[in-house]
Amino acid sequence: MEFYILAPNKKSLSPPRPVNLSEEELIQRLKRRDESAMAILYDNYSAALYGVILRIVRSEALAEDVMQESFVKIWTSFEQYEVEKGRLFTWIINIARNTAIDKIRSKQYRVSAKTKAIEDSPVSNMQSSYDVKPEHLGLKEIVAKLTPDQKQIIDMMYFDGYTQSEVAEELAIPLGTVKTRCRAAIKMLIKLFR
């Protein structure tokens, strides 16, 4: 097994290296309030979190703010994380998503969005597709396996923070259809990632 010891100077600008550390050990260190564990967490998950945040807020400046807020939240409320309730990645990505969604739903964002004359709803924004230049080569293949309906519904919920009734209203479909479509999309994702 390979370990990379972090340099004592955390603020060094040396390029981050991924640290090979088991999830349990990382959780233990975070519970013990070991600050160096936060650097490992950042190196391991920052790309995934940043990608999701950027996809939600669609602004690099805003995404940086949300990243910072999210990591502070993870750090200060880590004792609320319970291993039995799910994976660490699920917990931190939910914090990042919620922080980002709160941001786009806040008045501040709407005002600034309006001044930029982007009157479109998030759904029509999505169609215009913010260019996030995904680094993962698999995205296109995966997306190709989902129907446009399925992808749309997952993205509205996962990236845009729509509730099921908001989705039903926006797409003018019954609540039951929202449920079954969401279920089918996720079943497909489970199958694809197996």
Next chain:
Amino acid sequence: MDIEAYISSGILDLFAAGALTAAERKEVEQMAQQYPEVQAELDRINTALNQYGALHAVTPPAHLRAKVLEAVSVRPLPPIVADIDDNLNAKVIPFRKADQQAASTAFKWLVAASVTLLLISNGVSLYFYNNWKKTEKRLQLAEISQNQYAQNIERVQQRLNQNQQALALLSDPAIQRIVLKGVAKSPASKVMVYWHRETKGVYLSVENLPAPPANQQYQLWALLDGKPIDAGMLNPGEETYAVQPMKNIAQAQAFAITLEPKGGSSSPTLDQMYVMGTI
């Protein structure tokens, strides 16, 4: 609860995608806690969704790492609350000490309270025991005096009955009253004899007679043509004025009482005659 139906309803998918309201989320969390199958399916869904999210991964700008970690390190740390996994954590110890101190103080108070209660209880027990003893003694005395009263009442009742009999007897028109007066030996003596002419019953009531010696007893005699007939012994215990029944006498001209040896004699001892009366 049909778990399969619950899972395939799509509610877990909405939960993982963040499309539920707070109340709906709570319900799902409770279900996941209660049924391991629900939790397992939820884990699968979350993993798939976040893998999908991670497909959108974008490397953040290099300067962001220092900025984020700086923001984290200036955060004042909230105190660590009871870390069960790490017993070596020194910060936990004071809490336990305080707990133990509080517990031992509480224990001391508890012991003091127990001892006090025991002493009070003993005192109260002694008090009630003494009261009980006193009451028992008084009850015995009361029972004794009650018996005495009962005996008295019985005696009075008896006397009353006798008097009623005597009254009935004396008021009967067929009764003849004969006064036996004291003779030379005892002039103050006086005895009444009542003789029923139809039933031939004889009754006697002593008004005054000297107490007989222990081995002697008075005997009543009926005299017919100069011959004495035994009419029975006088009851020595009988009270003055009490009317006592004697033997029936068919015919008589006089009655007399003599002092005889206990149990009586077949013929009277004439020098021991105390009273006499003729009809």
